[in-house]
Amino acid sequence: MLSPGRLRCIIVDDEADARRLIEKYVQKVPFLEIAGFAESATDALYLIREMKPDIIFLDIEMPEMTGFELLKLLPAARPAVIMITADPSYALEGYEHELTDYLLKPVSFERFLKAVNKVDNARVPKYLQATNESVRELGSQAKQSTEQAEAAGFTSDFLLLKENKKLIKVSPGEIHFIEGMRDYLKLYWSDRVAVIHMTMSKIEEALSPSQFLRVNRSYIVNKKVIREIEGNEITTNSGRKIPIGITYRANVLAVLQKNRI
Structure with missing residues (x-):
């Protein structure tokens, strides 16, 4: 059973050793928990719809469909995606897909922790959600003031x-x-x-x-x-x-x- 307050993770990789390594790292971080595994992008598509994870650890090169092809099938309001690959040449394409982070295999725990902390830091505490409208209004006023200053x-x-x-x-x-x-x-x-x-x-x-x-x-x-x-x-x-x-x-x-x- 998944715990409230933790970030739900699914690991998508066709290599068993790679899945086990990320699973071990997830288990070391108190605010993370495993929601599922997938050995292919096709299986991941159904798992994502069912489990609604907060983070997807996604390999790129997999049979049937690549990680990038999977991302194109997900809705705009998708989970955070941390791409994990052995090939650094995919970095630029990864940024075009607005990934949370891009990790190169073999992934160290220190680098893994830095990536998941990005997702955790981006969470908005519940007590701040009620002030969102006020924040947007202040932001709009600040932007207007900036535009007026630049015009001058x-x-x-x-x-x-x-x-x-x-x-x-x-x-x-x-x-x-x-x-x-x-x-x-x-x-x-x-x-x-x-x-x-x-x-x-x-x-x-x-x-x-x-x-x-x-x-x-x-x-x-x-x-x-x-x-x-x-x-x-x-x-x-x-x-x-x-x-x-x-x-x-x-x-x-x-x-x-x-x-x-």
Whole structure:
């Protein structure tokens, strides 16, 4: 019998050893419990509908149907998905599917714990749910104030971002690009990378559109670091390749076209 308050997990992997390892990790975490196992994506589809899990630990390469193909069959309001694979080349496609996290085999317990903590931290306590309407109203007012300030030509000289237990003072112009990972962001400077707990939409509101450009669901790029565009790919001054999303391409080209000579 499943316990209230715990996150229900199903493990989807065609390899028995891989399923046993994740099961062992789940059993070590007090706020997790096993709701079921599936050896194929097809079996997982029915198990998800029946058990309504909070987390799916999902392998990619499986018989009959891949993990990505399974995700396309799930409703928009799906459980958190933590992808587990031995192939790092799937990382970019994984971000396009808005995964909670992407773990490479063999998975360490430390890395597993970091991934499930993302899901646990995202849960809204019941005593906060009643204030959601007020929060939305305040958020709307704050956004309106920001838009009015930008219209008047005001931009903040710096951002204060929380990384772990530290507050980092950042000049927006120092940021080269931002990579989104569901509820976390990676901010890239010339000499460091910071991981902060924030959504892409939130950071996008804080950045000036005159400086930064959203190029796909997972990346925001500082315009000054764009060295070239070839096909659907941006190359930065540091040589980093960043894909341009299909739905963002027209806007990206239109914005950059303004500076073409």
